[in-house]
Amino acid sequence: MAKTKWIISPGTLTIYPKRNLRIVGLIFFVLIAAFIFYLSRSVQGYSAGLTLGYYGCLLLIPLLLIFIAETKVIFDGNSRILYKKIAFLPIGSIPFDDIASVEPYEVLGSGFNYKLFRKSNRHGRGLLVSAGYSKATNTNLIAFQQEVLPKIDELVFAHAPVIPKQTIYDFRFFSEEGGTYLLRDNKIGSFIIGLIMIGATIAILFSPGFLANEGSIQKTLLTYFPAAIGLALLFAATSNIRFDQNQRKIIRSTFAGRFKKEYPFDDLIRFQVIRKTTNFIYSGTEVRAEIFLPAKNKMVTLNLKSFIGTKKIERFLDEANTILGRI
Structure with a gap:
């Protein structure tokens, strides 16, 4: 199954963290198409409009998975903004100055992926920037660590101002x-x-x-x-x-x-x-x-x-x- 995909250029980094859903979507498409073929041969008596609508809803599920598989995260070094898109549709952006870190994150106790966390919500859900991995020896993971993480450091953190933590005197907790x-x-x-x-x-x-x-x-x-x-x-x-x-x-x-x-x-x-x-x-x-x-x-x-x-x-x-x- 495909893992994380990425494209590195001098001023940008594009990551496709969900490309593995493409294969899942194709498998579901074949299975549902076979199921539809079976229904068309064995079930009769329904109007053509109702039948086509039902078949269309069934096929929409794998097509949606294939569409989501084209989710991409774009680090634009020129504008210093991260853009998130699903295929050609923009769905959000984060200024580099609001990015706190990119760290491994446990997935359901059976593996991990990498997520990006914002300074404004340092311990929230995070933004997915890699596929899930079950072993640290995975070749795609090692390549991600050797190629993608240094590029993120170069684009996001290399020129970010260092703001020291301030000593706290008014304790809330x-x-x-x-x-x-x-x-x-x-x-x-x-x-x-x-x-x-x-x-x-x-x-x-x-x-x-x-x-x-x-x-x-x-x-x-x-x-x-x-x-x-x-x-x-x-x-x-x-x-x-x-x-x-x-x-x-x-x-x-x-x-x-x-x-x-x-x-x-x-x-x-x-x-x-x-x-x-x-x-x-x-x-x-x-x-x-x-x-x-x-x-x-x-x-x-x-x-x-x-x-x-x-x-x-x-x-x-x-x-x-x-x-x-x-x-």
Whole structure:
């Protein structure tokens, strides 16, 4: 199957990230054409207009895929504008000065592609600039990395002004007290729901006749499953994360401080921004800290904060990096 296609010239770069849909569309076209032929021979009695309309709608599906396969992203170095088109139809543009980066992006946990991200929405959906790859050894991917990415750097970033990050003093996501920054997180809802779930289990235990007609396995599950969910919610609701500048540690406390885990600032490798989907529908974005544990020689991830949108994530990262002394 075809992968990413591109055309490089001195002042422009044109990328076709969806050319693989051309083959998919052609296959569907042949299959649907064969299906239409079968229907025309075996099904009779409908008017010619209705039949042709139905066949036309069926053929429209593969034709639409073939049309989408001609999606192209054009980096115009002369105007310093990125243009996106589907075949000959323009569908959007982005000034080079609003482009933050071009990075690999995980695809459904089974591979990755490259996406372009804007400064105005650094952690949003991004703009697709490559096909999907399942292996880092793919020859088309290696060629893309060796030819296309350097050309993007040359056109977009080589002459872009360097704007240093500014130290932040007014924190929105942390509350500061004596050099310790507590990560703000509203967990009242989780706390209340957790208590309700535990209360449901207690109510069932004090009403033995409530599940008298259920089998032993079903009765056990229905009785104790709410309590298990409730305890998990209470665990989350009574947890907090602090960035302690005095000790230079990230401290996670659970159950009102009874259990603590501490991670030195120097062991924090990077922040991960994970975009989550449920049944292909966006369900939020998580920011996690990737931390190396030298004593155990392994990496752990610490969930810091969840966002429904993405435009505030960059501000959150700037605040965290300010506390860590990286800005």
